[in-house]
Amino acid sequence: MAGRPTLLRQPPDDPNKAPIENALEVTEMAVLGPNIFTNARQLWQPPGARGIYGGAVIAMCLAAAQRTVAPDFLVHSCHCYFLLAGAADLPILFHVEQVRDGRSFATRTVQARQRGRCIFTTTISFVRDSSSAEDADTAVTHASELPRDSDGNPLRPPPEDYDDEPDLLAQGPFQGAKIEVVDTCGSGKPGNKKTRQWMRARGKIAGGVPAHLEALAYVSDSYFIGTITRIHKLWRFPFPAAEYDNLPDELREKVRTLHEWEGMGTDPREMVGRPTIGMMVSLDHTIYFHAPKKVAADDWMFTEMSSPWAGDGRGVVMQKIFSKDGTLLATCVQEGLVRLQAPKPEGKEAKL
Template identity: 85%
Template sequence: MADRPTLLRTPPDDPKLAPIENALEVTDLAVLGPNIFTNTRQIWHPPGARGIYGGAVIAMCLAAAQRTVAPDFLVHSCHCYFLLAGSSELPILFHVEQVRDGRSFATRTVQARQRGRCIFTTTISFAVPSSSSPETSTFPTHVSHASELPRGKDGQPLRPPPDDYTDEPELLAQGPFQGTQIEVVDDGASGKPGEKKTRQWVRARGKIAGGTPAQLEALAYVSDSYFIGTITRLHKLWRFPFRADEYDELPAEVRDKVRTLHQWEGMGEDPREMIGRPAIGMMVSLDHTIYFHEPRKVLADEWMLTEMSSPWAGDERAVVMQKIFSKDGTLLATCVQEGLVRLQQPAPEGKESKL
């Protein structure tokens, strides 16, 4: 396999599709065998990350799997493991296995491979949505409840930004999704990391044209955004590749970018306030689960609220929980991620830090 980002020649973006749809397009490689797909366009590698953005791989695996089930089956759960850091300079092959096809449920496993090595694996379950609703039935046919949209300090449900929202900094106004500044809240006012939450409104840029499957892929993509990084905000951990006390020594342009990112991620107004705080040495996602509660109501090109919290951290790992709400308050999905979290250790005496 040649060292190039896609196996086939990359086509121009389709102007009729939203940016996220172009980014997540997969191509069927029937010539290689049944249920094998590849990325149509180069996958994003976040600056400073060890590998490609995990949300893109999750979403492309879902896109490939959805191509192998009947249209009346919708995804209800997706259980993923990140095995190796993926390269944006190499194409990915998505191998879909049709594990089971029943009347109500269908199961697929997908392996994402580069150079013959599995970098990511997921098991995805699909179901035929129930046609009945407890709200419309004269007699309940099934149990039903859901978390409500969080409320603000005024006691009212949180409101989404206006449709013409343009407050995103130029540094961050790129990519297929846009969002608001992350807010860190402590409902118990305890200051304990396990009682804090982060909140952010997000939506895909443009209008998604591919119907429910494309909307679900878009939600899967954004579900990995700022996920395990929630730990840095709950514990106030320094995450940049230099010490906080070196901030004033940086070029003015770099200082501006660092300050923008620091504020946008809900860490405070001034990066110098982090002097003396612990610093991240390594942080990587290990696994990722998405439960799609209302797949037919997902509109990822409209504002969605993500709320994240962490029930546990220890033994160099941490677990983060995420709820994703539609702007009308519907709980669309619940996500769980465990990641490796290692703090930077002081350099031995007589040796300088590599950072």
């Protein structure tokens, strides 16, 4: 099936849905067996990546699982493992196993498969909506607050008519503001730094709560393990920083735009001499949905990421996702393989 990215003919985009809804559409394949789904459209492979964008696989596994539970069950956690790089030119089959259906909780496992091999697996837990109703006498509640600015005021989202995103980054189903790297302790230590960004889905999501949750799952993987490169100020492009001035004008401008947009500074030449990332791959990904019915992924959401630890060739990043009114919508954790590029032997020049 090489060169055929979907099992069925790709349908035209539905103009009544947001771009993210069209991108994440799954189709049930009852002819193959119960609870088997496939992607309706070709999946995106980021430039330079080993495989397809992981957030899409997470979201489509959630989409398939949500199709197998009652409407009054809402997802509260996903525990995921990336096993193999997914190919963009092959269809994916999502096999959903109904592990448990209780009165208050339901559990599903989903395997994403290509060529008969499992490339991704997740266990997803759902809770009945009524079972989470808070009783003032018995509930234990607290939540992290939306961060504040230097004057002590809650951070404010971009305007509704925001259009300052560079053309280079304005093609996907989500739009975002520039990433900011902050050091609230002023220590300069990577473990004390945080990255912050506002983001939202383009258009208006029409599919109700399930579609908003799938959209949040999709965007939760954006810039996630890459937080390690930002807080350590590591060079990530496939050529030495010292070669920046020798690039063609158009490519040099793209590099400068990406470098600044990701909170790394305005001049890539400042990275000369900094360590270079050699390999960075997500290993696992967990999402805890705290307020699923309040998720409005087509409205501004604020994400803050930090890393409590990196070592032994791996790194852990934690993420909080807030609505613009300050509600903590989700907490995410990701571990990834993080290795620096080995120094080149003396006397050997790098080639573009």
